[in-house]
Amino acid sequence: MESCTFCSIIADRRPATWVEREEHAVAFAPLPGSALAPGHTLVVPVAHTADLLSADPTSLAACTALARRVGLAMRGALGATGTVLLQASGADAGQSVPHLHFHVVPCWPDDGTTHWPEPPSAHVHEGDPHADLRAMFE
Template sequence: MDCVFCALIRTGSASWVTRGPVASAFAPLSPIAPGHTLVVPTSHFADLFDTPPTVLAETTALVRLVADGMRSALRADGVNILNASGPGSEQSVPHLHFHVIPRWIGDGFSTWPGGRSQHQVDGDPVARLASAVAG
């Protein structure tokens, strides 16, 4: 069976923040906040433990770049970075991924995965974030 993230990467059918040879970032189908982004290695690695250190380093560097973009482009007050790796972690897709979720003071979001943020962002948050990540 093909990995859902690998299929998105192969077909290009996601809302992309950025695509690269080692790491890519895109909007999830059900974002819990405006600009919520998934950052993944472009090649398939099941989880944190399966990923070579060089790929993990480039993937986490993209996590940081996306988080910086959320502060500048979306005016987020902070971010949550979430990852589940391995069978005991409730990992939903067996492809390493980091949820980067922008946060605002008083946004109404209290726990993962307890709800959806009530914060609104003007315009398309994915396009704004893509512009910020591109520099």
């Protein structure tokens, strides 16, 4: 997609600090100044996919496999003792670029970060939300 920031990076029309390039997924550093931690890396499918809910199985599998390898590299190269995998689908979830992407963020003891949404959602659902979800699979 011509106007997509990540598609432009993948097509080498925009600069990137590459970590890995594979057939169905790539990994690169976020924009300068936006990293959540040293080594924070984005994993993105090569095929333009708006979000997690519209992803094809091949792209999704390639991204999760690459995210795992990036996390292992963070452990080996950076001494990270944990990783957080962040993904937002849709503007209301905070997705800023409409191309599926995963943030792989390395963590260390006492690094001062939290990666869990705070406070919890104020949305109220009438009924049992898990029963309603389960019904969608029946």
